[in-house]
Amino acid sequence: MKKVVILGGGFGGLSAIAHIRKQIKKKKVEVTLIDKHNFSLFTPMLTEVVSGNVKAENIVLPLREICVKNKVRFIRDEVTSIDSENNSVTCKEGTHEYDYLIVATGSQTNFRGNQSAIRNAFEFKSINDAIGIKYLIIEYLEKASQMTDPAEKKRLLSFSIIGGGITGVELATEMNDFIRAKIRKEYNSIKNDEYDITIFEYYKTILPSIDESQAIKAQRIVSESGINLINNASVQEISECNVSYSINDESFTKDSTITVWTAGVMGQEHLQSISNNSAPDKRLFINHSLTPENLGKDNIYVIGYSCAYKHKENILPPVAPLAMQQGIMAVINIMRKIDGKEPKEFSYFHFGYLVSLGKNNSVVNLFGFKMRGRFAYYIWKMLYLFKVGMFKKQVGVFFDWIMTAWFGNDSVLIQEINRDKP
Ligand SMILES: Cc1cc2nc3c(=O)[nH]c(=O)nc-3n(C[C@H](O)[C@H](O)[C@H](O)COP(=O)(O)OP(=O)(O)OC[C@H]3O[C@@H](n4cnc5c(N)ncnc54)[C@H](O)[C@@H]3O)c2cc1C
Structure with missing residues (x-):
């Protein structure tokens, strides 16, 4: 059985897991997920944690539970470097070998040197x-x-x-x-x-x-x-x-x-251990098959925020749907490689965007249909509720919304705040 290692259980990594599970059942691959957290954050609702509209625990998905359900081995550890010559990943607590690697470790804040x-x-x-x-x-x-x-x-x-x-x-x-x-x-x-x-x-x-x-x-x-x-x-x-x-x-x-x-955000430092062929924001340039450009390694797939994917000469904005679609394509290409077939070329399907402008207001563009106002706001809410990705969390978010609509948000200070480190 081929060893597939996925680095990062965010949008890209979880999408890859969802699409590789059939192959795990068929015993064609064994899969390991490595993430420095044991949860995956649903970032589109992070702002609602600030307002107290949703509870923090309802917008995080438990990675270990997801992995156990999908027969994926989960390791909570922080990746420090990737050795593409020897097919191994070094983490703070140990080293792991792979036959195929999906790199989906997302981004870090880019202070632009300020x-x-x-x-x-x-x-x-x-x-x-x-x-x-x-x-x-x-x-x-x-x-x-x-x-x-x-x-x-x-x-x-x-x-x-x-x-x-x-x-x-x-x-x-x-x-x-x-x-x-x-x-x-x-x-x-x-x-x-x-x-x-x-x-x-x-x-x-x-x-x-x-x-x-x-x-x-x-x-x-x-x-x-x-x-x-x-x-x-x-x-x-x-x-x-x-x-x-x-x-x-x-x-x-x-x-x-x-x-x-x-x-702004930028790629993680460990990407440079794969290649230094990267955009100014440290994301790795990739081919259409999602492997790093000019590296000659077709068993490493770099997806989501870790890659700078050029579409008609422009680098696409790093949004969650791009990471998810690339997660699927990385799995397709790994399986094609195992079966001795040529890789497929990735092409991005852009759904549009959803932006909340506060209570009862949004601007939305879905498949070219532009909307704004209250109706757009409810579309924003429903689509993101659907996207949270786990039924128990969807129920949690839904009831959080109902509770805050009826009773308002709490302003309790249950934790002392250190101004230097929020
Ligand atoms: C506040 C906020 C709001 C956003 N809202 C939207 C939105 O509304 N719509 C939208 O499309 N996009 C939104 N985004 C962008 C979206 O979150 C990213 O495009 C998407 O998360 C990229 O997916 P990814 O899989 O590349 O990385 P991520 O989803 O960030 O996942 C990376 C994973 O890698 C893990 N990781 C990182 N470093 C290491 C390491 N060294 N070792 C091990 N594990 C590691 C992390 O713990 C994380 O689980 C938002 C981002 C933020 C910050």
């Missing part, structure tokens, strides 16, 4: 990031509710998101809905104009990756919801209490006590 951002901005990629930001907001609401000077309150309650892409916009709108509801119901000594959420975006509108007409509408909707949008902004320096930025060579500084960096 040292002040590395020191002072919060990342937004993990469950801990989301919970930390949520608690810090509540902590500051508690403090501000004791203050009498409106300027002091506003200074403390000034929050910034660097990067107005889908994640940044969804995070800002969730934070806005949460804070507004809390102020109205529980922190009555704080007024609506005594807090501020700002999105800093490098391009002329937020959501530069979506259709321009929808981006312009989204810009208007988000701005009308009370979020401050600073476009054409280049962020220079981030401290614990402010953000310095420039627009057309003119410099400005703005108060910001919580600054979240959503301005």
Whole structure:
């Protein structure tokens, strides 16, 4: 039996497992999944953990349980390097050999070399990031509710998101809905104009990756919801209490006590041990059969955020459907190789996009049909609920939504927050 090792149990890795299980049953392959966590994070709902709309445990899938069900061996360990000459993977706790390897270890935050951002901005990629930001907001609401000077309150309650892409916009709108509801119901000594959420975006509108007409509408909707949008902004320096930025060579500084960096991600360091033929953001260039370009190794498949996949000369944006479709194709090509057949070429099918703009508002483009407003918002909710991927988690998320719709979100601080490490 051939040994298939899958690195990373995120969107790409789990899609590969779902499609290789028939071959496991037929005893054609034995499969091992290695992930540094024993859960898989459903990132599209991470912003809802900040607002408390969903509980953290309902948007993570238990990898060991999934592996046991699919007769896959699970190893919780962190990959440090890959030796493509000797077909082995080195992790912190041990080394593992493979006949075929699928690399799906996703991304890390790309601070673009901004040292002040590395020191002072919060990342937004993990469950801990989301919970930390949520608690810090509540902590500051508690403090501000004791203050009498409106300027002091506003200074403390000034929050910034660097990067107005889908994640940044969804995070800002969730934070806005949460804070507004809390102020109205529980922190009555704080007024609506005594807090501020700002999105800093490098391009002329937020959501530069979506259709321009929808981006312009989204810009208007988000701005009308009370979020401050600073476009054409280049962020220079981030401290614990402010953000310095420039627009057309003119410099400005703005108060910001919580600054979240959503301005990009990049490939993981261990990818460089496979090849240094990578894009500037460290993702490996791959062939159409998903193997690394110019490496001459056809038993390694690099998928999802780990790869820079060129489609008509453009590198495709790293979205979950791309990782999932590549997971399927990696399995198809492994099985074809085992059967002595030529590999198939991958081609990406783009469904469109879904962006939540806060409660009851979204912009959606599905198969070219563009929608916005309340209907689009419910489509966003239903599609992502369907995509959570495990029935018990879907039920959990559904009831979380019902509970928050009926009773509102909690603002309990059940954990002390260390400002340096949220
Ligand atoms: C907040 C947020 C919101 C997002 N929203 C959307 C959205 O709405 N729609 C959309 O299409 N995309 C969204 N994305 C992007 C989407 O999450 C990625 O495109 C997708 O996760 C990429 O899949 P992947 O399989 O490459 O990596 P991931 O899904 O990130 O999986 C990588 C896995 O590898 C593991 N891993 C990482 N490093 C190591 C290591 N060294 N050793 C062992 N294991 C390791 C991780 O624990 C993880 O389980 C969002 C991303 C974020 C951060």
